[in-house]
Amino acid sequence: MIPIDTDYLKETLLKLLAIPSPTGYTDQIVHTVGRELESMKIPFELTRRGAIRATLQGEKPLLDRAIVTHLDTIGAIVRELKPNGRLGIAMIGHWPARFAEGARVTIFTDNRSFRGTIQPLKASGHVYNEEVDTQPVTWDNLEVRIDEKVYTRADLETLGFNVGDIIAVDSAPEVTQSGFIKARHLDNKAGVACQLTAIKALRDTGATLPVTCHPLFTISEEEGTGASSILTGNIAAMVAIDNSTVAPGQNSREDTVIIAMRDQGAIYDYHLTHRLIQLCEEQSIPYVRDVFRHYRSDAASALSAGNDLRTALICFGLDASHGHERTHIDSLASLTNLICAYLQSTPRIQHDRNKLGPLEGFPMLALGKNEKE
Template sequence: MSIFNEKETVQLLETLTNIASPSGFTTNIMNVMADMLTKIGVDFVRTNKGALIATVKGTNDERHRLLTAHTDTLGAMVKEVKPSGRLALSMIGGFRWNAVEGEYCTIHTARGEAIRGTILMHETSVHVYDGVGTLPRDEKHIEVRVDEKTTSAEQTRQLGIEVGDFVSFDNRFEYTKSGFVKSRHLDDKASTTLLLQLLKQIKEQQLILPYTTHFYISNNEEIGYGGNASVPEKTVEYIAVDMGAIGDGQQSDEYTVSICAKDSSGPYHYELTRQLVALANDNDIDYKLDIYPHYGSDASAAIRAGFDVRHALFGAGIESSHAYERTHVDSLRHTAALLHAYVLSPMIDELED
């Protein structure tokens, strides 16, 4: 039985990263997700906030599981139309302006047009400005150079651009011969891809799950509250499938599945986390156990909202998170394997019985 289809997974991931979806501008991608769920043949509901919750009935319908991933990404909004015709930005999500300096972008106007631009320092030209390399990369200096003939605020507004328009960053997806996937917004479209693939596998292979399991596709995680509402009342276990943080002092890497023991919200549920580790060991799944110092998830948001659930977090290791990200197909493979093992396993308290 095949657990991981590399070609199909990478193709789907590219499709999802190509769809602009900064937090607050997710209607299009959630409609695409709804179409995909319909094609798979799984029942789902849409929440008032625009999230999707697909449900697969299990043998036990009294105790439920929930897996979540999010489609929303980092992005920006037009803060000001400058006298020069260029645009000042307001950040959506937690990143640094240097991570998008020089990146191509799209301005999404209220009348439905997509206008191209480039994110630059106002003082980019070294032939004109002193100290370009030492100026702060912040909202005062970063702007969008609009790819239209405009030299004034009036001309830019005539294009339909206005304060409050969303700005998305180009993903620049690439899949290398060595197995690396490079793209913006792997956080968290890599996990969303894996949940869709798992749902497809469950339906095609007619897998019988031991518990009714919900697949919660959220759309506001990057701003802190994607999965903190509409959690089905019988949910006992809540798993956030999200990126593993890589850097100095971290164990996570691009080749294994990263299991989070603690992030900035505090420790994840100990026994559930240890069960994930045991499943990885029992199924020859390469993993790293880690702590993410500057991180929160939809699972921790649900805990803060007061849901009485056991919560855990795991996902593919993502290098250079919230910038131009990268992972390896091996990490996707091991994450998919842990997802598969988890949804077919008993709950930890039943193991103890």
Template structure:
């Protein structure tokens, strides 16, 4: 029922569209175009989030599924005397995960300059053991611009300013084995899943038991994405975001996961059980997991006073907040679970 090739195609397009937190308008425009191609005119909130609605049976629940299009990134904190850029992080990641990454500095006039993230002692031939012992922090990492600049004055003359946004090259690849390797699968994978579900509902004229709002936030990586904007008639909220994989975790790159607790506390037990039941009826292997260092748009909505049960599901993603990887199996199962919950 889900067009996997469509989901993959849209996901790759979104992954290649820069959208660090606070700089998401271009990506929202791309997403709007994808929806308009299906005959849907999405709405925007004053905060810049986006949502669209598919009608279900009269008197049914109003279920909101949320995802976020904003990603990790940085801003220019300082133009250094050598012409390179000191950064301030957007979102929570370790600086070591972006060392050597290609990046783009987005200038206020709409132009862009590419560069590379390096540390201040990058050459082993110059620094030797000092390089290996160097702690990667915002004080030791910098952007080496792909431009002839040797001083702060040179860089300023290029139009670079403090506060310019910096995006990481996603390096998005879909392998022959069905693995998706990319930065920012968190959380553009869920946005593409919503597009695939919407396409299936419209083209196959599926009857929905519940009216559904698909809500795309733009500030999740800094903790307040869905704190406002969730449609007021919502009676249930299900955040769809990456499932973290690693030692002690049950999540898998090949499956959808139900997170029952993260650092914000437990999610709604009854709603979680309804999702488990939908997965069981649809023949979907649903992993159950807990994430100790994690928060979602659902927890942000709850903190802001959201008066509805909330849950968290999503495809398993390896190496979260670094160069991530998942498999189309996990995207397909997450889409199928959403469809099963809406149609049964």
């Protein structure tokens, strides 16, 4: 197992968390990650909209791999300039209004940014008494209070507010002495930090990769399209890196790797998934398996777009996903170790060289035995 730089991992995560990047407003974080790749001398290309496709050269052609994380986060968008000088909003991504209440935010207009707070319509118990606890928790019952002297719709218009302005929610990170990391947007900036740390570890140690790998950084996963348009025909397998869901009824933990067997959008490839499990066991990387019922990843969007490739999903453990999130450095370190192990492992299904091929050489599962990827 090659050494990883956990200080770099934490520093990179905190740097990423400081950059607003709700879906649709990702240019700044694309530049930041691009500069990080340039500093490591990793070649990469950008799509028209800004998704990043990097290349780690391997020894053999035609069995390229991809690892993918997403740079975009949840957020909100202005849907109404209200008569009281506040903003009606709708969500970007899918997250509960309950966790939007009280969020400190930045609103990006066409010409500048403003600070504000997401408030429930009935925010003061001194005015509304028990109604503050009984009003429905919905996006229709939220508004943004702007930190400017605005009291009417005309005031908003004078300052340049418009329907469609993007709203970014503060991440407010905290790293505890016990190793927990608390913040909004750990989904998926923690995954991005792990991916960059793995790339750095491979580069620093001069590790040889058996096949070429393409680290991908997508910009629209939270709205469902993710890795749908960034793949090429040479990629035979793709591993998505994202958060798990720690909750009752789930098997995920905050201090291990989680290997997803399926989610709402995909049943993950048996051979690739079990190869990752084998790597965890061989290298003593703590892991658990889980199934996610209300969850969709970059890998699922790639399959939905018609890409024919083996997919898997490996995760860091996350409590309260899309809310006040928390993970542990042990989970991030273990996930980074698994990424490094996977990229150094040799593919075992040579049949995957073919976009279309014969029956001969295609793997077959029987009585629990399989030829792993």
